[in-house]
Amino acid sequence: MTGARIFLEALKREGVREIFGIPGGAVINIYDELHKDSELFHILTRHEQGAVHAADGYARSSGKVGVVLVTSGPGATNTVTGIATAYMDSSPIVVFTGQVPTSMIGNDAFQEADIVGITRPCTKHNYLVKDVKDLPRVIKEAFYIARTGRPGPVLVDLPKDVITASANVKFPDHIELRGYKPVLEGHVKQIRKALDIILASSRPVLYTGGGVIWSSAAADLTKFARKLKIPVTNTLMGLGGFPGDDELFMGMLGMHGTYAANMAVTHSDLIIAVGARFDDRVTGKVEEFAPEAKIVHVDVDPASISKSVKVHVPIVGDAKRVVRRLLEELKNVPQKEIRAFQKRTAEWRKKISEWKETQPLRYNRSKTRIKPQYVVEKLYELTGGDAIITTEVGQNQMWAAQFFKYKQPRTFITSGGLGTMGFGFPAAIGAQVANPGKVVVDIAGDGSIQMNIQELATAVQYRLPVKVFILNNRFLGMVRQWQHLFFDKRYSETCFGVLPDFVRLAEAYGAVGLRATRPDQVENVIKKALDVNAPVLVDFVIDREECVYPMVPAGASLKDMLLV
Amino acid sequence: MVRRHTISLLVENRFGVLARVAGLFSGRGYNIESLCVAETTDPTVSKMTIVTSGDDQIIEQIIKQLRKLIDVIKVTDLTTTEHVERELVLVKVNAAPEHRAEILRTVDIFRAKIVDVSPSAYVVEITGDEGKIGAFIELMKPFGIRDIARTGKVAMARTAKKREQEGTRHVA
Ligand SMILES: Cc1ncc(C[n+]2csc(CCOP(=O)(O)OP(=O)(O)O)c2C)c(N)n1
Numbered sequence: 145m146t147g148a149r150i151f152l153e154a155l156k157r158e159g160v161r162e163i164f165g166i167p168g169g170a171v172i173n174i175y176d177e178l179h180k181d182s183e184l185f186h187i188l189t190r191h192e193q194g195a196v197h198a199a200d201g202y203a204r205s206s207g208k209v210g211v212v213l214v215t216s217g218p219g220a221t222n223t224v225t226g227i228a229t230a231y232m233d234s235s236p237i238v239v240f241t242g243q244v245p246t247s248m249i250g251n252d253a254f255q256e257a258d259i260v261g262i263t264r265p266c267t268k269h270n271y272l273v274k275d276v277k278d279l280p281r282v283i284k285e286a287f288y289i290a291r292t293g294r295p296g297p298v299l300v301d302l303p304k305d306v307i308t309a310s311a312n313v314k315f316p317d318h319i320e321l322r323g324y325k326p327v328l329e330g331h332v333k334q335i336r337k338a339l340d341i342i343l344a345s346s347r348p349v350l351y352t353g354g355g356v357i358w359s360s361a362a363a364d365l366t367k368f369a370r371k372l373k374i375p376v377t378n379t380l381m382g383l384g385g386f387p388g389d390d391e392l393f394m395g396m397l398g399m400h401g402t403y404a405a406n407m408a409v410t411h412s413d414l415i416i417a418v419g420a421r422f423d424d425r426v427t428g429k430v431e432e433f434a435p436e437a438k439i440v441h442v443d444v445d446p447a448s449i450s451k452s453v454k455v456h457v458p459i460v461g462d463a464k465r466v467v468r469r470l471l472e473e474l475k476n477v478p479q480k481e482i483r484a485f486q487k488r489t490a491e492w493r494k495k496i497s498e499w500k501e502t503q504p505l506r507y508n509r510s511k512t513r514i515k516p517q518y519v520v521e522k523l524y525e526l527t528g529g530d531a532i533i534t535t536e537v538g539q540n541q542m543w544a545a546q547f548f549k550y551k552q553p554r555t556f557i558t559s560g561g562l563g564t565m566g567f568g569f570p571a572a573i574g575a576q577v578a579n580p581g582k583v584v585v586d587i588a589g590d591g592s593i594q595m596n597i598q599e600l601a602t603a604v605q606y607r608l609p610v611k612v613f614i615l616n617n618r619f620l621g622m623v624r625q626w627q628h629l630f631f632d633k634r635y636s637e638t639c640f641g642v643l644p645d646f647v648r649l650a651e652a653y654g655a656v657g658l659r660a661t662r663p664d665q666v667e668n669v670i671k672k673a674l675d676v677n678a679p680v681l682v683d684f685v686i687d688r689e690e691c692v693y694p695m696v697p698a699g700a701s702l703k704d705m706l707l708v
Numbered sequence: 709m710v711r712r713h714t715i716s717l718l719v720e721n722r723f724g725v726l727a728r729v730a731g732l733f734s735g736r737g738y739n740i741e742s743l744c745v746a747e748t749t750d751p752t753v754s755k756m757t758i759v760t761s762g763d764d765q766i767i768e769q770i771i772k773q774l775r776k777l778i779d780v781i782k783v784t785d786l787t788t789t790e791h792v793e794r795e796l797v798l799v800k801v802n803a804a805p806e807h808r809a810e811i812l813r814t815v816d817i818f819r820a821k822i823v824d825v826s827p828s829a830y831v832v833e834i835t836g837d838e839g840k841i842g843a844f845i846e847l848m849k850p851f852g853i854r855d856i857a858r859t860g861k862v863a864m865a866r867t868a869k870k871r872e873q874e875g876t877r878h879v880a
Contacts (some may be wrong), residue, residue: 264728265735269778272724289778323720323781447772450765 147276147307148177151240152184154283157315160211161185162202162577164195168215170242170255173307187577187606190598192219194570196226197596199237201571203230204557205532206578207360209291210237216244217255220301221262225564227297228266232561233381234358236295238286245305246274260301268296276309284319293326294445295358326444330461335469338416338440338457343477343485345414345438347492348374351397354381354560355419355443361464362386362553365418368471373486375496377405379420380545383556388529388549394496395505398426399696400542403503406694406702408496409434417441417455419463421448423561432701442466503694505546506708513687514663516540516615519670520547523585523613526670531583532557532575536568536592538622540615542692544587566595569612573599576608583611583674590616590643600653603679611673612681614646617688625691629706650681659683712741713767714793714863717756717774718782721747725779729756732777738762738770742795742860753781757862786863793863796835798823799845802852803830811851818844829854 145153151174155163164187167175178186189195192214199210214223220241230237244253260272269289271282286298342348350369356362362385369376369392376386377397386393395402397409409415415437420426427433430452440457441449449458459466474482507517520543523531529549534557535541541558550556557575559567572586586593593614603610617624624638650657656676660669666684673680694705719725726745733740741759748755760770767785774783786793803811803825815822815832818840824831834844838861845853 260724261727264724264731321778324778445776447769447776451769 145313146173146177146310147279147302148173150276150279150311150313151283151302151307152177152181154280154315155211156183158209158283158287160209162187163211163213164189164198164202164574165213166192166195166215166219168219168242168255170216170219170244170304171213171302171307173304174213174302186213187573187602189570189573189602191596192222193226193566194573194596194599194602196223196237196239197229197564197567197570198574198577198599198602199239200226200230200235200567201534201557201574202578203235203237203574204233204571205554205575207358207554208578209287210235210574212237212239214239214241215255216242216259217257220257220259224262224266227263227299229559229562229564229567230297231266231268233559234295234354235297236290237297238290239297239299241299241301242307243272243301243303246303247305249303259299263299266297267299270299270301272301273303273306276306276311277313279306280313280315281319284316285321288319289321289324293324294355327446327460328444328462328465330442330459330466330469332469334457334459335466336473338459339470339473339477341414341438341440341457342372342374342416343481346488347411347413348416348489349408349412349414349437350374350376350386350416350418351379351409351420352376352382352385352418353379353420355463356382356385357419357553359419359444359463360553361419361467364464364467364471366390368467368474371471371474372482373489373493374416375408375493377401377408379423379426379560380558381560382420383545384550384553387551389551394500396545397702399428399698400546400692400694401696401702402500402505402546403694403705403707404496404499406696406705407499409437410701410703411495412437415439417443418467419443422452424452427452428696428700428702432703503707507690508708510687511663514660514666514684516543516617516684516686516690517547518663519613519615519666519684519686520544520587522666522670524548526667526674527583531555531585532572532579534558534568534572534575534584534586536586536588537563537565538589538592538620539617539625539690539692540587540589540592540621542622543615546692565589565592569593569596569610570599572610572612573603573608576610577606585611585613588612588614589621590614590618590640590646591620594644597649600650600655600679600681604654608679609677610679612679613673614681614683615686616643616646616683617686617690618643619688622692624689628689628691629695630697646681646683650679655679655681657681657683659685661685710761710763711767711787712759712761713785713787714791714861715758715760715771715774716784716786716863716865717758717780718748719754719756720779720781721752721754722779725754728777728779729758729774732773733760733770736769736773738766742858744860744862757860759861784865786865790866791863792866793837793861794835795838795841795861796833796859797841797845798857799832799834799848799853800829800855801832801848802854803828804851807851811848814844814847820844
């Protein structure tokens with residue numbers, strides 16, 4: 145078998161069905177082999193960054209590993225932003241890059257780039273394959289590393305001579321990595337200790353993040369929260385990990401979190417963090433984060449524990465397994481004690497309800513201008529929440545997080561850690577590939593959408609009925625908001641002098657273009673977009689200077705929120 | 709409180725591993741005071757000794773981040789256990805005729821060795837722990853140190869068994 149054939153066989157053994165990529169000289173033999181293969185489906189994107197975000201969106205929406213194949217040099221370097229995006233949000237993807245022949249590595253050969261060196265700090269692991277015989281093992285390891293423990297991107301660099309060489313190989317059934325043994329089962333003693341502390345608390349808060357989504361712990365965690373009636377807040381990455389319409393749900397916390405969630409954290413006496421990492425956008429001024437609280441922290445990555453805040457009960461383990469164990473242990477707690485706990489914490493829940501009532505998420509409604517929040521609310525209403533929402537980065541992302549209630553895990557897909565503009569649209573394409581029957585909407589800004597707009601061609605070519613809702617303020621809105629609030633409205637380079645006509649642009653690509661300029665058009669336009677079984681780009685011309693509130697200024701304490 | 713730590717790593721003996729470890733330190737802003745690496749008796753495994761400094765939280769992060777690297781098999785913070793450390797240093801010191809006797813005496817006291825002699829300088833080889841090496845260098849300074857080359861520290865945990873430990877202590 146040639147290296148190219150071995151490569152495809154190894155992918156199939158990992159259950160791969162779809163590959164996102166763009167060919168080139170260094171991988172032309174693989175593409176030739178792919179041409180003869182009827183089992184693997186290749187999606188040709190228009191930019192390698194688009195391919196990686198698409199594979200990432202595929203992974204986030206399905207839990208399966210996303211796969212990318214690109215050529216050497218520029219093909220490889222174009223993947224870097226996508227890889228870093230996946231790395232920051234722990235998304236399992238495997239990126240295969242072509243490379244110049246091993247004999248030429250280091251010679252500045254045509255289209256040579258040291259992609260293993262370049263991506264070392266933004267991959268969970270990476271490989272340069274030097275011998276065709278290593279290919280089956282390396283590919284198996286790459287997938288295993290990508291999807292286990294704290295998931296993440298893995299890159300495999302494939303020199304051309306390795307791809308063209310032939311060898312008799314055996315595909316391994318299992319692999320042994322002596323330096324990689326993720327701890328999945330939480331320490332039982334620690335879990336018991338956590339439960340004791342929880343039952344002794346009076347003002348508990350469950351603070352859950354992306355780890356709950358990745359480990360499929362949402363259902364068990366919801367059960368646990370409801371059994372004890374513990375109020376829940378999600379990080380941006382954690383949205384969908386707890387039903388957004390549940391009365392225990394307080395919304396997102398952090399910089400653009402709800403008043404109730406930020407106040408609850410500030411006054412809590414026990415934070416139970418599950419699969420969240422106390423990111424600076426969540427904690428605000430870290431010294432003043434949850435000043436009265438003890439902290440229980442469940443995370444599969446030991447390095448996330450006690451990184452920025454001191455933790456009282458650390459539990460290293462997979463979120464789902466730990467929460468299941470907590471539920472088991474809870475069975476041994478007398479009903480009486482549980483009732484006493486619920487009674488003791490009733491006052492706390494009442495306090496939280498008051499916060500929710502006095503300061504709900506809100507905006508100034510308008511009859512003449514389209515408010516972006518209104519668009520998101522309407523989309524929620526018209527889909528009943530049954531959709532996968534991806535976002536770009538900026539205000540659009542925050543409004544999408546605030547005004548849509550996510551009820552299921554893997555339905556909210558956003559670049560949280562790296563904050564990559566241009567992520568949402570290709571991610572939506574990947575999500576649509578993984579979920580053919582689902583409504584997939586990218587909530588976008590006019591700035592971000594221009595960063596990967598070329599993927600409209602991909603959506604049209606593969607008949608992926610992805611919707612793009614541009615909340616068009618003709619600004620780099622979130623940056624403008626900061627300039628508005630903290631730089632005396634000096635809008636340095638945030639106002640676009642020129643924007644394309646998005647409707648005609650969509651049509652030029654063969655997609656459907658729609659526009660709404662008045663609030664009374666919004667509902668109909670959304671209905672129309674959802675009705676069309678084709679890619680649709682909708683240009684919502686919104687109130688230009690709308691800001692995202694609440695807002696905790698960078699570096700301020702969570703309790704110091706700017707409100708509407 | 710910022711303290712110096714000696715961390716010992718067992719790593720896969722593969723190309724790129726050193727870059728991964730060094731990159732982790734530079735990427736996260738940790739400093740490396742010295743780093744030594746060489747094969748062990750198992751040719752697939754290398755041993756690294758890294759001297760770094762930081763407060764408890766930073767050291768904890770360094771160790772956890774090192775453990776996350778797929779090619780890192782084992783990480784031990786030797787600072788918290790009984791261990792021996794040694795460094796080898798070559799010192800080229802001015803050897804004016806009137807100073808030679810004193811230099812030779814000091815070399816003798818420190819059980820160092822003269823490994824090269826020229827009309828105007830000696831090259832001295834000395835092995836020892838941090839304290840011994842520091843003291844020796846201080847004593848050489850007045851004569852004029854022309855050049856110095858240090859291997860960086862290597863270190864090893866002492867054997868836990870009591871009797872054995874006593875036996876090895878003096879040899880070291
Ligand atoms: C690739 C990239 N470049 C720059 C930024 C910095 N940035 C953050 S938000 C933002 C503005 C986004 O504008 P737009 O997409 O129009 O969305 P809006 O905030 O108006 O909703 C910018 C430039 C970024 N996050 N990503």
